[in-house]
Amino acid sequence: MIALHDVSVQAGTFRLDHISLTIPTGEYGILMGKTGCGKTTLLEAICGLKRVVAGRIILGDHDVTRLKPAERGIGFVPQDKALFSTMTVYEHLAFALRIRNWDEKALDTRVCELAELLDIRAILPRRPYGLSGGESQRVALGRALSAHPHVLCLDEPLSALDEHTRQEICELLATIRAQLGVTVLHITHDPHEAMRLAQHIFRLEGGILNPTSLDPGAPQLHSSCGNRIQ
Amino acid sequence: MKPQDLCAACANVELLMTSTNSDSPYHAPHKVRSDFPFFVGLFLLSGVYLFLIVAMVLANSAYTSADIFARTLASPEIRYAIKLSLITCSITTILSLWVATALGYCMSRFEFRGKSFLDSVLDIPIVLPPLVIGLSLLILFRSGPGIWFEDQFVALTGYRITYAIPGVILAQFMVACAFAVRTMRATFDEIPARCEHVALTLGCSRSQAFWSVSLPEARRGLLVAATLAWARSLGEFGPILIFAGATRMKTEVMPTSVFLQMSIGDIESAVAVSMLMILAAMAVLVVVRFWGTESYVR
Numbered sequence: 302m303i304a305l306h307d308v309s310v311q312a313g314t315f316r317l318d319h320i321s322l323t324i325p326t327g328e329y330g331i332l333m334g335k336t337g338c339g340k341t342t343l344l345e346a347i348c349g350l351k352r353v354v355a356g357r358i359i360l361g362d363h364d365v366t367r368l369k370p371a372e373r374g375i376g377f378v379p380q381d382k383a384l385f386s387t388m389t390v391y392e393h394l395a396f397a398l399r400i401r402n403w404d405e406k407a408l409d410t411r412v413c414e415l416a417e418l419l420d421i422r423a424i425l426p427r428r429p430y431g432l433s434g435g436e437s438q439r440v441a442l443g444r445a446l447s448a449h450p451h452v453l454c455l456d457e458p459l460s461a462l463d464e465h466t467r468q469e470i471c472e473l474l475a476t477i478r479a480q481l482g483v484t485v486l487h488i489t490h491d492p493h494e495a496m497r498l499a500q501h502i503f504r505l506e507g508g509i510l511n512p513t514s515l516d517p518g519a520p521q522l523h524s525s526c527g528n529r530i531q
Numbered sequence: 532m533k534p535q536d537l538c539a540a541c542a543n544v545e546l547l548m549t550s551t552n553s554d555s556p557y558h559a560p561h562k563v564r565s566d567f568p569f570f571v572g573l574f575l576l577s578g579v580y581l582f583l584i585v586a587m588v589l590a591n592s593a594y595t596s597a598d599i600f601a602r603t604l605a606s607p608e609i610r611y612a613i614k615l616s617l618i619t620c621s622i623t624t625i626l627s628l629w630v631a632t633a634l635g636y637c638m639s640r641f642e643f644r645g646k647s648f649l650d651s652v653l654d655i656p657i658v659l660p661p662l663v664i665g666l667s668l669l670i671l672f673r674s675g676p677g678i679w680f681e682d683q684f685v686a687l688t689g690y691r692i693t694y695a696i697p698g699v700i701l702a703q704f705m706v707a708c709a710f711a712v713r714t715m716r717a718t719f720d721e722i723p724a725r726c727e728h729v730a731l732t733l734g735c736s737r738s739q740a741f742w743s744v745s746l747p748e749a750r751r752g753l754l755v756a757a758t759l760a761w762a763r764s765l766g767e768f769g770p771i772l773i774f775a776g777a778t779r780m781k782t783e784v785m786p787t788s789v790f791l792q793m794s795i796g797d798i799e800s801a802v803a804v805s806m807l808m809i810l811a812a813m814a815v816l817v818v819v820r821f822w823g824t825e826s827y828v829r
Contacts, residue, residue: 350728370731377732383725387747396743397733448734 302326303347303452303484308356310339310346317343320356320510324501326451327482329475331495333513334505340488341380343505344454347486348377361451373452376445376483380456382437384429390416390440391425397448415443418480419473435466439473446481453477455487459494471497588809594802603803611780612788613807619699619784620764626700627708627760628753635715635756636741640724656709664705665773669693672774698775699782703764710763711756718752719745758819762812 303324310317317339324330334340345351347358349370358366365373385393394412403411416422419439429437438458445453458474459467475498478485489495495502502513603609638650656664671677672693681692692698722745730740746753768786775782777791785808792801 345728348728348732350731369736370728371734371736373732375732377729379725379729381723381725383723383729385726385730385744385748387750396730400734400739400743444729444733 302359302361303330303486304357304359305343305347306357306359308343308346308358309354310342310351311354312342312345312351315339315342316354317346317508318355322503322510322512324484324486326361326484327478328500329478329485329487329498330501330503331499332486332488332503332505333490333492333495336490338505339508340505341456343510344377344456344486344488347452348375348454349373374450376442376448376450376453378438378441378445378453378455378458380458380460380488382441384432384437384440384444386429389426389428390421390432390443393429393440393444394425394447396444401448411447415447418477419443433466434462435469438462438466438470442473442477446477446483449481451484453483453485455485457488457490459489459491474498591802591806591809595799595806599799600803600806603800606800608779608783609788609800609804612783612785612804615696615699615783616765616785619696619703620761622700623703623707623764624757624761626704627711628757630708631711631715631756631760632746632749632753634712635717636719636745638712638716639719640727653709653712656706657713661706661767661769662773665702665770668698668702668705668770668774693774694776694778694782696775696782699771699784702770702774703767705770706767707760707763711760714756714759715749715752718749718756721752722748754819758815762815765808765811 303322305320305322308317308320310320320343322330332340332343342351346353347360349365349368353366356366357364360373360375370377385396388396391412394415395408398408398411412425413422416425419442421436421439421443424432424436424440429440432440442458455474459470462470471494474485474487477483487494487498504511504513634653638646638653659667672681684697685691688697690697692701726744726748727740730744731737735743766786767784768790771777771782771784771787772790777783777787779791783791785804788804789801789808792798792804
């Protein structure tokens with residue numbers, strides 16, 4: 302579960318106040334809003350990267366408001382993916398596990414399992430330089446998922462991808478949610494993406510967060526991600 | 532809109548319509564001036580400086596010969612100076628890298644009150660005349676706290692600082708470190724903090740994120756900072772002369788040798804030592820260019 306209770310976030314001179322939202326365990330939430338409205342700030346506050354000045358953030362059953370990012374049990378995929386240029390894809394997937402002192406055998410098994418799920422086995426020895434947009438996105442997802450997080454925070458994961466790759470990653474995200482049971486909060490501008498993936502949609506406008514229900518009666522949009530996954 | 536404004540707007544539209552007519556002078560083919568003077572200007576301005584550099588090096592090499600070179604290298608004083616230069620420059624480089632990495636990282640990653648002031652303070656060793664740095668160091672170590680610190684240092688290591696080898700290292704460090712700090716700050720500015728943020732969410736402490744993500748990403752900057760620090764230390768003369776003295780076989784480094792040989796009228800030996808310094812600097816630059824352009828990222 303991701304739950305924000307009356308959260309206020311400060312980032313320099315920018316501030317968001319009285320933000321509340323709930324995404325039940327294992328469900329997929331989409332956060333929409335115009336550029337600069339504070340979507341990324343809110344996502345980073347959930348990750349522990351921005352200062353929460355008031356309110357509570359609950360992830361799973363735990364109040365993580367005052368916990369360090371490392372202790373929150375989250376996977377974070379930023380918009381620019383922020384892959385580590387000095388590490389191979391294998392090392393990316395193993396990074397969080399090495400930090401947790403996993404033994405090499407268990408670590409190798411987990412990396413292979415993730416590489417299989419994300420279909421990146423062939424690029425395990427490569428460094429990020431020269432990877433395609435889709436491959437980079439899969440690596441960033443694998444790195445975020447490696448230590449079994451309860452919550453996955455995705456900042457515009459499908460932006461800057463071509464149509465075909467967007468389709469693939471969309472399907473992959475739906476598969477990840479279904480197979481791993483992870484609770485997802487995904488930022489996007491694209492209503493088609495939201496229609497395709499979301500079980501809960503929130504719109505951040507003028508510093509106010511409104512839940513927006515999916516309208517089943519609305520005409521089916523020509524989605525860049527294809528048909529909605531049930 | 533007032534009626535007179537409307538009339539003015541209409542007149543503008545009419546003028547625009549007229550200007551699209553093929554008879555209009557505005558419709559004549561556009562001719563571009565030759566690029567030749569621009570390139571000649573670039574070539575001349577760049578060429579003058581490059582010519583001076585190459586001419587200086589060639590004049591030096593023409594002034595000396597293999598015999599003078601061999602005689603100079605055989606001199607125990609010069610050999611001592613070369614050895615001391617290599618050792619002190621390497622120590623200074625290591626010390627500078629530690630300090631520059633910490634300072635560069637702080638200045639790049641954190642916002643705090645007085646940051647602009649601190650930034651200006653860090654530039655002082657760069658803008659001050661080298662002699663003034665030496666003099667300031669000397670005055671510092673003749674003050675109460677300076678004398679106390681030197682006494683503690685002597686008690687701990689058995690070496691004095693002023694007019695001794697540690698003084699050579701400190702004088703080199705004061706200047707070289709400032710350049711290394713600038714380089715490391717620029718390096719960390721170019722590395723997105725986002726990578727560290729991701730590392731934090733993956734389970735790292737700040738320290739783990741720094742050592743496992745940021746520092747490896749900064750490897751090229753480290754190499755450049757080390758080169759700059761080493762090269763600056765090798766050429767440092769003014770602060771060393773004032774703070775550590777120019778005593779033969781004691782605090783004599785290569786620039787000091789050039790000065791001492793000149794002062795006794797042995798220009799050939801001074802030029803030979805200068806050539807050695809040029810060769811050392813060129814070797815370092817070649818190594819850096821080689822490693823710096825190696826595509827380790829792939």
